[in-house]
Amino acid sequence: MTTSAPARVTRHHGPEHLRLSEQPLFRRFWYAVSFASAVSDRPIARTLLGTRVVVWRATPDSAVSVALDRCAHRDAPLSKGWIENCHLVCPYHGWEWDRNGETQRIPQFPVAPHPTKSGLTMVSSQERYGMVWVCLAGADEGGPLADIPPIPEFDAEGWRVVPEAEWHFDCSAAHLLENNFDGGHVAFVHANTFGDRSKPELTETEVTRTAYGLQTYGEVPVDARPGESGATVRRSLSRLYLPFFGHISITYPDGLVHIMIKAITPIDDEHCQLTQTVLRNDGESDRPAADILAFDERVETEDRDLLESLPKEYPLAPHLNAHAKADRNSLAIRRLWSDFVTGEFRPAPENS
Ligand code: FES
Ligand SMILES: [Fe+2]
Known part of the structure; x- marks a missing residue:
């Protein structure tokens, strides 16, 4: 194992304090927001770097979906909603979306066309190592800077x-x-x-x-x-x-x-x-x-x-x-x- 150089305590070029809210680069990592087993067909809220997201499964067995926790209609928190017919339902006026965030139903006038921008703003997510991982940075921000950290022992024999x-x-x-x-x-x-x-x-x-x-x-x-x-x-x-x-x-x-x-x-x-x-x-x-x-x-x-x-x-x-x-x-x-x-x-x- 290599020994690094002695601590250099005098050189410092960066900010005096670490303020994540001032550093958009921190959005470009995968973070665990929950154990995968804690996510079911009952939506839950999590907050990551000041951004609230809703996490749910369209059915108990489907993959996890993650979206911004704010309805495009009147800003209600979708995490207060529920799942019905595999759709996430907004608690305020009952709009419905599928697991990909596509609008499926607006109950007040069900046959009227769905307005543009009525869909959910989806957030990148993965399930790995028994956890749900989320990266806030979309392609416009460059996406993730690094992969989810490896845990080689997780699936290995003897552990x-x-x-x-x-x-x-x-x-x-x-x-x-x-x-x-x-x-x-x-x-x-x-x-x-x-x-x-x-x-x-x-x-x-x-x-x-x-x-x-x-x-x-x-x-x-x-x-x-x-x-x-x-x-x-x-x-x-x-x-x-x-x-x-x-x-x-x-x-x-x-x-x-x-x-x-x-x-x-x-x-x-x-x-x-x-x-x-x-x-x-x-x-x-x-x-x-x-x-x-x-x-x-x-x-x-x-x-x-x-x-x-x-x-x-x-x-x-x-x-x-x-x-x-x-x-x-x-x-x-x-x-x-x-x-x-x-x-x-x-x-x-x-x-x-
Ligand atoms: S605020 Fe969500 S449907 Fe109206
Ligand atoms: Fe400690």
């Missing part, structure tokens, strides 16, 4: 998938992502779960810029892994796929691998959603899925309490904070985002 939860945080997506790559907070924020205030020391991490973002590698001795006893060592390989997706793989000496998929989606500049999935190469009898989820619920609550108390703006410029040796990951992440917004870095389209 079980534990879809955990959709958690909401009143903090920026950047703060939440940084927190997941910041080993220094564990001893303190997570003192009641897997941290130990008397053992805050860290080992060195190796940070490497990649085609998709960056990766970090580190080894941390721990007293025990969650739910067990006995000292062991966590070897963590954490990958950040631009802009806010984390693939965090923890390997223990006995061969157990615990992977956390952190699909972080910016709702707007000050709110985000984490759709989290765990993958492990052991079995349900080794550690029940319900226990894994219960533990992670506690961990996320600890992070949420702290993160929601931070200032809402995420600082990009190094001079806005003090940085110590333990902040190597955070500095590399801030530099990555800074290089992205200034055009100095673009991810490879295949996220390889």
